[in-house]
Amino acid sequence: MRAFEYVVADSSAAARALAREVGAARFYAGGTTLVDLMKADVERPQRVVDISRLPLTAIERRGDVVRIGALARNSDVAYDATVAQAFPAVSEALLSGASGQIRNSATIGGNLLQRTRCTYFRETRWRCNKREPGSGCDALDGFNRGHAILGTSDACIATFPGDLPVALAALSAHVVIEGDAGERTIALEDLYLLPGDEPQHETSLAPGELITAIELRVEPLHARSHYLKVRDRASYEFALASVACAVELDGGRIAQARIALGGVATVPWRAVDAEAALAGAPPDDSAFRHAADVALSGARTRAHNGYKVELAKRAIVRALRTVCGGAA
Amino acid sequence: MSTTIERPATAAPVTHVGRPLDRIDGHAKVTGAARYAADAPVGDVLYAVIVQSTVAGGRIAEIDETATRAVSGVVEVLTYRNAPKIPAFPFDFTVPFAEQLAPLQSDEIHYDGQHVALVIAETFEAAREGAVLLRITYAPGPFQATLEGAHETELPDNFFGNAMQVRRADPEAAFAASEITVDATYSTPVENHNPLEPSATVAQWRDGELIVHDASQWVLGSRAAYAKAFSVDETQVRVLAPYIGGGFGCKGFFWAHQTLAAMAAKVTGRAVKLVLSREQMFTSVGHRSSTRQRLRLGASRDGTLRAVLHDVQGESARVGAFFEPAGVVTPMLFAVPALSVSHRVAKLDIPSTTAMRAPGETPGTYALGCAMDELAYACGLDPLEVLRRNETETDGESGLPFSSRNLLACYERGAEAFDWSARTHAPRSMRDGGELIGWGVAAATYPAMRSRGEARVTIDAAGTIDVASATHDLGTGMYTILAQIAADALGADPRAIRVRIGDSAFPLAPVAGGSMSSASIGPAVHAAAERIRREVISIATSAGASPLHGLRADEVHVVDGILRAKDDPARAIAYADVVRLGGSGALEALGVAEPGKEQEEYSFHSFGAQFVEVRYDEELARLRVSRALGVFDCGRVLNAKTARSQMIGGIVWGIGMALLEETVRDDRYGAVVTNNLADYHVPVNADVPAIDVLFVEEPDLKFTALGARGMGEIGITGVAAAIANAVYHATGVRVRDLPIVPEKLLGGAAQAAWRK
Amino acid sequence: MRTTERPAVPPRSSAPLTLRLNGRDATFVVEPNVTLLDLLRERAGLTGTKKGCDRGQCGACTVLVNGRRTLSCLALALVHAGDEITTIEGLANGGELHAVQAAFVEHDAFQCGFCTSGQILSAVAVIAEGRAHSDAEISEAMSGNLCRCGAYPNIVAAIAAVQGAG
Known part of the structure; x- marks a missing residue:
């Protein structure tokens, strides 16, 4: 250091x-x-x-909006009664991440800005376009079992490692950002940039901007949500694949659905096409599998991460089945 | 001082030995008072941080120390350019150098991760920053770090006394005559020990003497190595390791960082603390070699073996000699009429491989245990039944009878406790809710070894009993069992006995490896304590002022530290008073124990049976061990509590080996890329189910008077096979390549099954 | 706008730091790049807190910060000015072991002992958090503390025993 x-x-x-x-x-x-x-x-x-001691830790409900201060600790948010009830996927995602100790320190704002766990990024000896623009990417033809299959580029296949942002993406959360010109609020997905040719640029934050809160809307869709994480160990590990989903049922049909993927993409990955495929469909395995196929249709795999396509699909099916309450 | 040679078959009456006594070092460990190497209270210490090579071959072209030396607090930077010369390390295993290469002696690079510089500073922070700022440029050269393409292969004859190329009878003919043949290749990856304590050395020179607080499984071995490296007499070196934060083999040999710490202390004239980073632990203290093992089994239709071929391919460092002797169990575990075992070792440009919990037996029992399961399915027989049918009473390799072999009893008790008879044979035939269930079994074994060991027992004028030996407690329970052994011999409370170990100034003890510490030191403590007891009784019955004066020795007994006349309990005298009557400040005796000619008469091994249940969530390829049972025959159990813990630990290691652990090298660079505990997955609490441990306890009095064989390693053996076999039973998929991670269960057939 | 009571600490300069350490105020002079873990071990002499990975991957450095279990390796010391830190050395009440410490001895919830300080502090917090109601819950809650000796089943038993007795 x-x-x-x-x-x-x-x-x-x-x-x-x-x-x-x-x-x-x-x-x-x-x-x-x-x-x-x-x-x-x-x-x-x-x-x-x-x-760390700024007073940005409150979790407040104002009307249909729950605002979570950027410095609220992961553990406090996970166990907050309002969050657990209105946004189960958020609570589950937080509790699936890291360990109890780390969740006590880690903040919501910091969690949004978590850096990739790509080995080649995390040690300066390797070539990494994200760390050292233009130096090349040792992951492309290296050990890439954990690397992304969605949102990748020829410059970077580093996986976004977080859990919470995946759940937030599925629940259409917004990020409150304070800058010199005052406060602005953007959709969570607009915070993240795909790696493209410049993987060193990870977010749309301008210099000197500070995330001060996230906002979530209380609505029936978000209350029927779930976060599923698949990993090698049973705990204390990053995802091989994860799914956050939310479903609103209307009679025997899916009125609307939200799906976001973690562990398989370079950013928290909202599967918009898969959501569209589910709208109006019956909540059964056949529809879930179709949605899963749609969600992964753009996957690009490397030597060691091809399995993630199948694993993510299965996780999507399981998560949807779970959130639909075994309706299938 | 008197010396007593322990003789086998003089078992003492047992009271404390065997009991589930709480660890006597427990209080120190739960209060933070136990001081491990890096905790040594050495004042005015400098901190040293190692810089390692980032190429696997070639040489150092340039070193720029400017920025490093500019960091305030940096005291010295050692590289090959200014490091003191160290004589080449002899490589004959008399001194436990892990690598022939003495550190910082030339610009040559032999593997990725080689120590190339040492930054020494007043604070850890300054040393760490200085290390980051050191600029080393390399002239990279060719290297070979993979088995594929290895151009130098050795066919070793021998590995620590075990034949590595074995041929028995006529295997080709026996295979030809076999009704059933199984032929499969199993592979195991590189693994790292990763004890929670990173290796650490605090070294200081005082008046020409070197004092080292060291994370060492062999204080006397380290002492010899320091002496050799710095050309001083062994009496001028003292190595201290009263507490060791786990070792599992990686602290047994002597590694380059130990030399560096002592070198830095010498150069600076100050005490130096050097702690390896977790990342450095992956290349600095050895690893378990990967293996590729071909197993060919020829058998009769009834599952009895007629021939076995076991060909082991593994890796070894060019700078080291260790390799993984995975074929070592195949000649002795089952009755095998015809046999061929071979080992081929590729010499690679990698850090040295080393002993890791049951080297050889661990990968060997995995491959052989899986092959036996495949044989059972090929024969349409219950896997446990096939194990039973291949039982033997003699060691097929040495031809000697086993001193004791209760493997059949382990199978029986395990089957009963596990409810094995409820198992249905067909793969994928057992389910619970949405999950597939698999049950697997495999045999466990590890040789019982012992070495010459010594211990000194002292009683002082305050009546305090002290046991001292240069042995070690890596969490193995040595402190406690030595207290129990001494307590039995002396009629004392084990919790009142002071045990001091992990100090090279104490009497001779071997490396804490090979599961031999308790069998080597336990009898020595027993002998010393018995000798003291006789002396005490002799003084008490002969001294005129003693209340026991005039009694014969057999008319006196000792309870709770008080000698009493058997027929008149009122006639009594405490140890302290006897010591005072004896006129000296203390009574002491050295006990010595060593193996004898029983080694030529018997084959000494421990045995066990591992039973495992896995649950498989097929949709998510989520595999968990849900139940494990190990049944072991290790002779006498010296402490039921610590023994159980040690076996549980071995089984947890087996879970890690089977499902999680793998050190991955990026072959393009010959460099480890999973060099941390987030990418190298050791099991966490939630990965480990309830584990049952049973002992089939028959004291092995042919082995030692105590009858205890070792327990450090057998617990892991057979576990990975039992798990892999359970995975097959659950899923119908044979994964022959560890670890069994999700992608290996998501292959073609498995995928089709889920999609249908 | 800059805070008056906490001026900037320039690189390689030291600043006084006072925190409440095992119930007593303790003052140090530290540079910005000193972690709480290294402060405890190398400057406060509290070597019971262990460094197993130094990167937030093992839990051996767990201490209580204002009662919450925290990894001291991922925390800068200066950030914790004024905080109440409890290490393993501060857990026992004089000569009397904390119930979790005693249970760890009784249930043999360790072997080498190196992860034990972190395990015990983590366990104390897990019980206080009310997340030790079943073996499965304990296992999950304790999964941030690696034990390479594999004492996990005994760790769960020890915590369950304290929870049951409490």
């Missing part, structure tokens, strides 16, 4: 100002990703701005 300047911010505005004073600043919220990657010499901030 290189030397850096440490400064505590006493307001979000102060935090942003402090961050903009130097070329390479990083906000310290929970520290779980930042400290890890600073030890790996992947993150080399000149200045660390400690925002």
Whole structure:
């Protein structure tokens, strides 16, 4: 870990100002990703701005909108009664991630900005376009069992590692961002950028912007939601494939459905075509399988991750069946 | 000091031995008071951080230390350019150098992950930053780090006394005459030990003497190695390892970082603390070789073996000598009339392979155990029945009878406890709810070894009993069983006995490896304690001032540290008073135990049977071990609590081996890419089910007077086979390539079955 | 806008840091790049907290921060100014072991002991969180603490025993 300047911010505005004073600043919220990657010499901030004690931790319901402060801890959000009831997929996703200890430190805002677990990104010895633009990608022809099959490019196949953002994508969450021009709110999916030719650009945040909250709408669709994670170990591991889904049933038909995938894509992956395929369909395995096929139709596999296509499809079917209450 | 040579077959009356006594080191471990190597309270310490090569061959072209030396607090940077010269390490296993290569002696690179520099600083943070800022440029050269394309292969004759190329009778003819043949190739990956404690060394030189707090499974071996490396007498080196945070083999040999720590201390004249990072643990302290094992079984239709061929291909480092002798169990585990066992070892440009929990037996019992299951299915027979039908009373390799072999009893008790008779034979025939259930079984075995061992028992004038030996407790329970053994011999409370181990200044003990510590040191403690007891009684019955004066030795007994006349309990004297009567400050005795000619008369092995249930959620390819039972015959159980724990630990290792663990190298670079505990998956709590352990306990008095064979390694053997066999039973898919991860169950046939 | 009471700490400079350590105020002078784990081990002399991976992947460094179980390896020390830190050394009440410590001894919930400090602090928090009501729940809640010796079944038994007695 290189030397850096440490400064505590006493307001979000102060935090942003402090961050903009130097070329390479990083906000310290929970520290779980930042400290890890600073030890790996992947993150080399000149200045660390400690925002961990800013009062952005509330979970508040205003009308049909639940606003979760960016500094709320993962564990507090997971066990929040409103969240667990109105957004089961969010609670399940949080509890499937990391460990109890890490969930106590990690924050919601930080979780949105979690960096990939790609081995070739996490050690400076390897070629990585994300870490060192233009250097090449050692994952393409390397050990890529864990790598993405959706949203990839010839420059990067690094998997987005998070669970929560996948659930948030399925539940059409919004992200509240504070910048010099005030506050703006964007759809969660608009936070993330596909790697394309410039995988070093991961989000649409401008320099000095700070995520202050996420917002979720309370509605029947979101209450019937579920997060399913498939991994090698039974716990404390990143996903090989994961699915967040939400379904609203109308009589014997699916009125509307939401599906997002994790562990298989470079960003939290909303499967919009699969959602459309489910609209109006009966909640049965045949419809679920069709949706799964649609969701993975654009998959591009490498040497070791071909299995993820089948695994993700099965996970989609299982998650939909579960959320439909075994209606199939 | 008096010395007593322990003789076999003089079993002492047993009271404490065998009981489930709580660990006597437990309090220290649950309060944080137990100090492991990196916790040593050494003042004014410097911190050293290693920098490793990032190429697998070639040489160092350039080193730029400018930025490193500019970090405030950095004291020194050691590279091949300025490191003190170290004599080449001899490589004959008399001194346990893991690698021939002494560190920082040339610009040559032999493998990826080789130590190439050491940054020494006043703080850990400064050393860590200095290491990051060190710029090393390489002139990369060719390397060979995969079995494919290996151009140098050895056919070793021998591995620590075991023949590696074995031929018995006429296997070709026996195969030709076999009604049933199974022929399959199994592979196991590179694995790393990953004890929770990273290897650590705190070294300091004081007046020409080297004192080292070391994460070492062999303090005397390390002492010899330090002495050789720094050209000092062994008496000038003291190695301390009272607590070791797990080892499993990776702290048995002597590794380059140990040399570096002592070198840094010498160069700086200060105490130096060097702790390997978790990432460095993957290339710095050895690994288990990958294996490819062809098993060909020829049998009669009734499942009895007629011939076995076992060809093992594995890897070994050019700079090392260790390899995985996976064929070592095949000549002795079952009755095999005709046999061919071969080992082929590719020499590669990789870090040294080393012993990892039951080297040889672990991958060997996996491959052989799976092949036996395949044979059972080929014969249409119950797999346990096929194991039973191939039982033998003699070691087919040595021709000697086993000292004790209760494998059939292990099968019987296991089958009963596991309810094996409820198993239905056909694959995919057992279900529970939406999940497929599979039951698998395999045999376990590990040789019982012992080495010369010594222990000193002392009673001081306060009556305190002290046991000292240069042995180790890696979590194995040595502290506790030695207290129990001494307590029985001395009629004392084991919790009142002070056991001191892990110090090279103490009497001789072998490496904590090969499951031989308790059989080597236990009898030595027993002998020393018996000797003390006789001396105490002799003083108590002869000293005029003693209340027991005039009694014969057999008229006295000792209970709770008090000597009493058997027929008049009022006539009594405490140990402390006897010591004072004896006129010296303390009584002490050295006990020595060593193997004798029984080694020529019997084959000594432990045995066991592993039963496993897996549950398989086919849709999600989600496989979990839901039940495990190990039944073991290890001779006498010295402590029922710690023994059970050790077996559970072995079974947990088997779960990791079967389903999770794999060290992956990027073949393009010859470099490990799963070098952390997020990518190298050791089982977590939720991966481990309730595990039952049973012992078929028959003290092996042919082996030692205590009758205990070792327990460190047998627990893992056979587990991976039992799991792989259970997976076949559940799924109908034979995965012959560990670990059994989801993608191996999502192949063509399995996929079709789910889609239908 | 910059906070007045907590001025910036320049690189390679040290700043005073006071935290409540096992019930007592303790003050150190540390650089920004010192983790809470290294502070405890190398500067506070509390070596009961272990470094197993230093990267948030093993749980050996678990301590309680304001009562919540936390990985001290992924935390900068300066961030925890004023926080109440409990390490394994602060758990026993004088000579009397905490119930979880005693249960770990009785149920042989460790072998080498290296992960044990983290396991015990994690277990104390899991019980306090009310997430130790079944073996399955305990197993899941304790999965952030690796034990390479494989003492997991005994760890579950020890925690269940304390939960049952509590």
